[in-house]
Amino acid sequence: MTREYQICKRCIMDTSDPEIVFDDNGICNHCKRYDDFIRMYVFTGDAAQRRMNDIVNEVKAHGRGCEYDCILGVSGGADSTYNAYIAKKAGLRPLAVHLDNGWDTELAVGNIERTLDRLDIELYTHVIDWEEFRGLQLAYLRSGCVNIEALTDHAILALLYHTAAERNVKYILSGWNMVTEAILPVSWGYDSRDLINILDIYKKHGSGKKLKTYPMLTFSQFARYHLIKRIDIVKLLDYVPYRKKDIKPFLTEQLGWKDYSGKHGESMFTHFYQSYMLPRRLKVDKRRAHLACLVCSGELTREEALKELEEPLYKGKREERETVEYVAKKLELTVEQFEALLDLPVKSNYEYRTDRWYTSPLAAPVKKAGRASFAVANFMLKLLRIK
Numbered sequence: 001m002t003r004e005y006q007i008c009k010r011c012i013m014d015t016s017d018p019e020i021v022f023d024d025n026g027i028c029n030h031c032k033r034y035d036d037f038i039r040m041y042v043f044t045g046d047a048a049q050r051r052m053n054d055i056v057n058e059v060k061a062h063g064r065g066c067e068y069d070c071i072l073g074v075s076g077g078a079d080s081t082y083n084a085y086i087a088k089k090a091g092l093r094p095l096a097v098h099l100d101n102g103w104d105t106e107l108a109v110g111n112i113e114r115t116l117d118r119l120d121i122e123l124y125t126h127v128i129d130w131e132e133f134r135g136l137q138l139a140y141l142r143s144g145c146v147n148i149e150a151l152t153d154h155a156i157l158a159l160l161y162h163t164a165a166e167r168n169v170k171y172i173l174s175g176w177n178m179v180t181e182a183i184l185p186v187s188w189g190y191d192s193r194d195l196i197n198i199l200d201i202y203k204k205h206g207s208g209k210k211l212k213t214y215p216m217l218t219f220s221q222f223a224r225y226h227l228i229k230r231i232d233i234v235k236l237l238d239y240v241p242y243r244k245k246d247i248k249p250f251l252t253e254q255l256g257w258k259d260y261s262g263k264h265g266e267s268m269f270t271h272f273y274q275s276y277m278l279p280r281r282l283k284v285d286k287r288r289a290h291l292a293c294l295v296c297s298g299e300l301t302r303e304e305a306l307k308e309l310e311e312p313l314y315k316g317k318r319e320e321r322e323t324v325e326y327v328a329k330k331l332e333l334t335v336e337q338f339e340a341l342l343d344l345p346v347k348s349n350y351e352y353r354t355d356r357w358y359t360s361p362l363a364a365p366v367k368k369a370g371r372a373s374f375a376v377a378n379f380m381l382k383l384l385r386i387k
Contacts, residue, residue, distance in 0.1 A: 003015050003018070003165065004061050004222045005054060006020075006022060006026075007293075007324050007344075008020075008022065008026065008027060008028035008030070008031060008077065009025065009026035009027060010026075010027050010028070010031050010295070010296070010302070011028065011030065011031050011034075011183070011292035011295045011296055011305075012163065012288055012291055012292050012295060012302060012305050012306055012309065013030045013031075013183065013185075013288060013289070013292050014288070015249075016282075016283060016284050016288065017030075017185035017188065018187050019185065019186065019187045020185070030183045030185070030289075030292060030294055031292075033182070033183075034182050034183055034292075034293065034296045034299055035296070038178055038182070038296075038297075039180070039181045041178050041235075041238055042178050042179060042238050042239075043238065043239050044241075047239065048239045049239075052090070052236070052239040052240070055093065055234055055236070055239070056090045056091070058287065059092055059170075059171045059234065060061075062170045062171065063093065063170070063171075066166070066167070066168060067093075067095075068093050068094060068095040068122075068167055068169055069092055069093045069094070069169065069171070070087065070092055070093070070094045070095075070169060070171040070172065070173050070229070070234070071095055071097055071160055071163055071164045071167070071169050071171070071173065072084055072087055072094035072095065072096045072097065072121070072172075072173045073096075073098075073156065073160050073172070073173070073174060073175060074096045074097065074098050074112050074115070074116070075098065075108065075112075075125070075175075075266050075267070076104070076105075076107065076109065076111035076112045076115075076266040077108070077109075077111075077175070078107030078244065078247060078248055078251060078257070078259075079175035079176070079177065080175035081111060081115050081122050081175075081251050081255065081257050082175070082237065082242070082247050082251060083173055083175040083236060083237055084096065084115055084116070084119055084121060085115075085119065085251070085254070085255065085333065086236050086237070086240060087173055087236060088119045088120075088121065092173075092235075094121055094173060095121075095122055095123075095124060095163070095167065095169070096112075096116055096121050096122065096123045096124065097124050097125075097159060097160060097163050098123060098124070098125045098202050099125075099126055099128070099152070099155055099156050099159050099215070100111060100125055100126065101128050101133050101152055101155065101267075101269075102128065102130045102133055102134070103152075103267050103268045103269035103270070104266070104267065104268075105126070105260070105266060105267065105268050106185070107258055107260050107266070108260075108266035108267065110258065111257050111258060111266070112254040114257065115255045115256075115257060118254075118255050118256065119255070124163065126159050126163075126213075126215065127213070128155065128213050128214055128215075129147040129213040129214075130213065132211055132212065132213055132214055133151070133214065133364050134330075134331055134332070135202070135206050135207055135209075136198075136202055136206060136211075136214065137151060137269075137331065138205075138206065138331060138333075139202045139204075139205040139206030140201055140202075140205070141342075141344075142205040142206075142344070143201045143204070143205045143343040143347060143352070144343060144344045144345055144346060144347030144351075145190065145201065145210075145346075145347050145349050145352070146189070146277070146278070146281045146282055146346055147188075147189035147192070147349070148273060148277070149189070149191045149192070149269075149270060149273050150189070150190060150191075150192035150194075150197075150198065150334070151192075151198065152267070152269075152270070153162075153164070153192035154193060154195065154198060154215075154216070154217065155191040155214060155215045155216075156215075157192070157193065157217060158215035158216050158217035159215040160172045161217055161221070161222070161225050161231060162215060162217070164225075164229075164231050165225055165229055165231065169231070170229070170230055170231055170232065171231070171232060171233075171234050172231065172232070172233045172234065173233075173234050173235075173236060174233050174234065174235050175237065176235060176237075177235055177237035177238055178238050178240055179237075179238070179242050179289070179293065179297050180242065180244060180293050180294065180297070181290070181293060182293055182296075183289045183290075183292045183293045183296070184289050185289065188278070188282065188284050188286065188289075190349040193217070193222070194349075194354055194355050194356075195216055195217060195219070195355070196219075196353050196354055197349050197352055197353060197354045197355070199216075200352040200353035203350050204217070215381065217241065219355055230279045243297075243299050244294070244299065245299060268326075268327075269327065272327055272350070274286045274287075274325055275313040275314060276313070276314075276320065276323065276324065277342065279313065279367055281342065281346060282346065285309065285313070287308070287309060287313075288309060291305040291308060291309060292305070292341060297314045313329055317369075322332075324338070326341075356364065
């Protein structure tokens with residue numbers, strides 16, 4: 001039975017998330033979860049400054065005597081660019097790390113170069129062999145699974161952890177932040193940390209050849225990095241005022257940063273995935289989640305968000321067609337072959353091997369720990385991928 005359409009009366013999340021739940025007042029579970037997360041993880045005023053000082057001092061203390069005291073992921077986007085500015089302003093000594101999967105835009109590369117040059121931050125770029133990454137993407141397309149961006153997300157996380165371990169650095173600075181990114185339905189994707197799933201898809205629908213340049217992070221490596229090497233991810237943007245409307249002009253003026261259209265426009269494929277593949281495959285417009293965050297934070301009114309959502313994902317059919325042609329050609333497919341892959345029946349990632357067979361038995365006791373042992377529970381939630 002098709003579910004009757006409903007949209008949240010506070011934000012703009014709707015039944016394009018099949019797991020969304022509304023209360024008697026028409027407010028969705030995403031709004032309530034957002035409020036809980038902000039209350040638990042985001043600090044303001046003196047509390048934010050104290051928290052920031054404590055974290056910065058901790059990072060500096062652990063990094064004393066080392067060439068770098070933290071690893072900084074950079075993409076050329078607004079979040080990672082402002083994160084770099086905040087880190088440098090705080091007196092940290094980061095090594096910037098960037099993953100090149102073959103889909104960077106010239107704008108993104110320019111943003112990274114200008115930002116790091118002005119902030120005097122060294123850059124390490126890891127380039128994935130294009131044939132390797134193309135093979136992974138083609139395998140994912142053939143699998144019927146939708147969240148092909150899991151390939152990039154996994155590689156970025158793996159690269160950051162491996163680089164931190166190799167450099168004997170205890171902290172990774174992430175540009176992810178609660179205020180603008182806390183809302184994202186689980187039903188719209190699949191956990192990118194599941195390497196077993198990625199490799200099984202590659203084995204069944206790709207060449208299965210040994211991957212030599214694609215960064216991989218196993219569950220045991222992730223556990224070892226946290227438990228033994230004590231590597232942790234720090235989100236500095238949760239401790240500073242962060243409004244996109246204010247930050248973007250600031251970055252342009254201070255760092256020569258240039259804006260791009262849409263969320264994640266620094267990667268041509270990510271933009272294509274969110275603007276073409278997701279709407280086509282799952283009838284999902286990911287802008288809805290991003291805008292819902294801004295409504296809940298007060299940066300946008302609900303009416304402003306709905307109006308922005310009415311804007312077309314591409315400027316016109318010609319731009320859309322040219323983008324499809326470009327992506328197909330880069331993947332060495334004809335447009336017809338590419339379109340045929342996008343028309344395959346949607347499959348669940350659970351139709352392939354996953355790592356859940358050993359994480360699921362531990363989920364219940366971890367959830368029971370609750371706030372009574374928050375530090376332990378928080379680590380285990382990350383370790384076991386429980387959101």
